Amino acid sequence: MDIDMAKVRREQIRWILVLALNHARPYGAQESVLLGAVQGLYTDATPLEIRRELGYLEDRCMVELTKAPYGPWSAELTRLGVDIAEYTVDCNPGIARPAKYW
Template sequence: MDNIDFEKAHREQTRWRILKVLDAGRPLPVSELVISQALDDATLGLTPNTLRRELTYLSDRKLLTIHGRHAAVWSAELTHFGIDVVEYTVDCMPGIARPKKWY
């Protein structure tokens, strides 16, 4: 029987959902407060620190740009590569739970 790493699956699902929220907010940056509210019903149990950790991860992967890192509230927007990942025009790297393309 395979062991499922629930924490890893949770992180990867959170990252995908963040990318989808930012895609819905394009072309404007989306505040972390809006991202948190949008993901609140997804039962992800995001803390502000967890959200910032995942935003930083996605920024390090060049999928999004973070604005206001030294301000009280961050905002983020997708890079062209992040848009391509969300739109399934490029392969998705490990670490993000992008569903398989069904169409």
């Protein structure tokens, strides 16, 4: 069985973003802070990669993005994003949320 490492990376980055934004509540965070959080695991992560995965999370209604036309983005978790982070709802495929063990 072949492992798609690009898929694993994308899904783990999404989970890191959800966790980072959960810790930033109720204020949210700018993309530079989120990039730093992701670079704790993936040192080669790029701002474009962060924006792409934030866009994915926005499409799934898990984050609300504020996109400055010529500046940084900022993000906040929605109610669904908080519920995913707190394990109160099921997490559909696409995010590498670990299984609940407690």
